[in-house]
Amino acid sequence: MIGRYLAATALLGLSLGAHRTGPAVVLTSSGPMPEAAAYRFAGEGQGEQPGDFLVRSVVEKQLQAKGFRQSDKAARYVVEVAVSARPNNVGAFQGAPDSRVWLDAPAAKGAGFGSDHVCAVRVRFIDAATGAETWRANAQQHAPAADCNTENWRLVDAAMGTVAAKR
Numbered sequence: 001m002i003g004r005y006l007a008a009t010a011l012l013g014l015s016l017g018a019h020r021t022g023p024a025v026v027l028t029s030s031g032p033m034p035e036a037a038a039y040r041f042a043g044e045g046q047g048e049q050p051g052d053f054l055v056r057s058v059v060e061k062q063l064q065a066k067g068f069r070q071s072d073k074a075a076r077y078v079v080e081v082a083v084s085a086r087p088n089n090v091g092a093f094q095g096a097p098d099s100r101v102w103l104d105a106p107a108a109k110g111a112g113f114g115s116d117h118v119c120a121v122r123v124r125f126i127d128a129a130t131g132a133e134t135w136r137a138n139a140q141q142h143a144p145a146a147d148c149n150t151e152n153w154r155l156v157d158a159a160m161g162t163v164a165a166k167r
Contacts, residue, residue: 023151025158029137033161034125036067037076042126055152056081059123062160077134080124085117085148119148121155137161 041056059081060070120140127134139158143151 023141023143025139025141025154027137027139027158029135029159030133031135033135033137034077036069038069038071038074039063039077039079039125040070040072040075040128042078042080055083055121055156058153058156059160062156066160075128078126078128080122080126082120082122082124083152084120084122086120087117116142116144117148119143119151119155121152121159123156123159 041060059079063070063079118140119142120138122136122138124133124137125135126132137159139155141151141155
């Protein structure tokens with residue numbers, strides 16, 4: 001009897017511990033992060049969701065901590081920040097449509113299907129002189145759509161290569 005109680009307590013503790021840290025973050029990136037230099041943002045950070053502008057401000061703080069400085073006149077890089085949430089049953093292709101290489105395959109219907117979404121944050125550096133992409137990181141996770149604005153902070157931390165801090 002005591003063994004069952006301990007096993008149930010351990011399983012409950014594991015499930016609560018996993019819930020506290022949130023769903024797993026999937027990170028993909030392309031190229032090395034550039035050396036610190038002057039940058040400017042591609043847009044004004046005015047997204048549709050209330051947290052979109054705040055996500056950009058977190059990226060800005062992390063760039064500052066890494067030695068980057070913002071300069072609209074003499075920028076070496078243009079930085080794009082994209083925030084998105086899409087239903088779990090909608091996939092994303094990578095490359096040409098005929099290549100059929102899934103960046104994220106659609107999920108089959110299952111428990112929690114109606115509210116589950118893929119929350120994603122992408123940070124991209126573009127060389128201001130040539131227009132060539134120099135670095136890109138995409139962090140995404142599955143979560144209820146209502147949680148995307150709160151989970152995006154963890155996604156920024158993952159994309160920027162920093163340890164997630166309590167906010």
